[in-house]
Amino acid sequence: MSLPFIIIAVVTLFAAAAAMILRNLVHCALSLVVALAGLAALYLTLGAQFVGFAQILVYVGAVAILIVFAVLLTRSDATPNQTILAPGWAIGIVISAVVFATLGWAALNSTGLPKGTPPAPVATVKNIGDVLMTQYVLPLEVIGLLLTAALIGAVIIAMKEESPNSGSSRRQSAPSEKLERTDPALRDCYDAKEGGRV
Amino acid sequence: MTPLQGCLLVSALLFAIGLAGAVTRRNAILALIGIELMLNAANLNFIAFWRYGAHPEALSGMMVVIFSIAIAAAEAAVGLALIIAIYRHYKTTNLDQINSMKG
Numbered sequence: 001m002s003l004p005f006i007i008i009a010v011v012t013l014f015a016a017a018a019a020m021i022l023r024n025l026v027h028c029a030l031s032l033v034v035a036l037a038g039l040a041a042l043y044l045t046l047g048a049q050f051v052g053f054a055q056i057l058v059y060v061g062a063v064a065i066l067i068v069f070a071v072l073l074t075r076s077d078a079t080p081n082q083t084i085l086a087p088g089w090a091i092g093i094v095i096s097a098v099v100f101a102t103l104g105w106a107a108l109n110s111t112g113l114p115k116g117t118p119p120a121p122v123a124t125v126k127n128i129g130d131v132l133m134t135q136y137v138l139p140l141e142v143i144g145l146l147l148t149a150a151l152i153g154a155v156i157i158a159m160k161e162e163s164p165n166s167g168s169s170r171r172q173s174a175p176s177e178k179l180e181r182t183d184p185a186l187r188d189c190y191d192a193k194e195g196g197r198v
Numbered sequence: 199m200t201p202l203q204g205c206l207l208v209s210a211l212l213f214a215i216g217l218a219g220a221v222t223r224r225n226a227i228l229a230l231i232g233i234e235l236m237l238n239a240a241n242l243n244f245i246a247f248w249r250y251g252a253h254p255e256a257l258s259g260m261m262v263v264i265f266s267i268a269i270a271a272a273e274a275a276v277g278l279a280l281i282i283a284i285y286r287h288y289k290t291t292n293l294d295q296i297n298s299m300k301g
Contacts, residue, residue, distance in 0.1 A: 012208070012212070013215070016212055016215045025227060035238075051241075059270075070227055070282060074227070076225060086222055087294065089222035100211060100268050103209075108199070112208075121248075128260065141243055150276050151272075156278040157276065164291070190241075
C-alpha cells in the first residue's frame, strides 16, 4: 500500500463520516462531494482513469448538485433543533459495526485473494469503447433505456399535481398576498401605488 | 497486508459508514446519501478486484462500475423526485413522520 493511497483513503473516510454525522444537511452534501472526489482519486491511483473521470462528472457534477437542490427544495437547509437520529439508532450502529467486522474479517483472512501487484493493466478509452460496442452492447442499450425511463419517471413524480377543481393555485397565492398587505413596509408601498393610480 | 486487502478494508469501512447513516438518520435525503456511499463502496471493490485480479485486459470490472454509476445516477434522480413529492404532501422529510401510504 503506497502512501498516496493511505492519505486519500483517510480523507475519503473522514469526509464520508462527516457526511453522515453533521447536523446541517448542506454541510452533509458538501462533505459528500469531498468523499466522492476522494473516491475518484482512489480510482485514479488504481489505474482506472476513465472510471475516475466518469465518477467526477456523474457524482460530483450531477448527483451532488441534485442532492443540494433537493435539500433546498424541501427547505431542510436550516440546522434542525430536534434530534437528528431516528429512534432505535443504537441498533443501527451495532448492525453496521457487525457488517464492518464481517467484511473486514473476510478481507483479512480469505485465502483465495490474489496476492502481489500485477503490472498496471492498459485501459485506454479506445479499449473501453471497443469492449462497450462489441461485448457489452446489449447492457449499454438496456442502460440507455433505463436512464430514459428514470428521467421521464423522475419528472412525472416531481411534477406538481393538478387538483381537479383547478382552483388550487389561486388558493395558494391568496395567503401570501394577505401577508404582504399586513407587512407595514409593503403596505406603504401598496398605498403609494394605489394613491398614485388614483 | 496486500494492496488488495487495503482496498477491501477501505471499501468495507465506507460501506459500514453508509449503512449506519442510512439506518440511523431521520432525514430521507441523508438516507439517500448513505445509499450512494454504499454503492460507491461496491464500486471501489470492483475496481480493486479488476486491478489486482486475473485478466484485467478483459475490462469486466470496469464495465460493471460504469454501468453501476449510470444506475446510481438514475436511482438518485428518481429517489430525490420521490422525496420532493413526499415533501409536498407531508411538509416534512423526517422518515418517522411519514408513516401512511395513503396520506
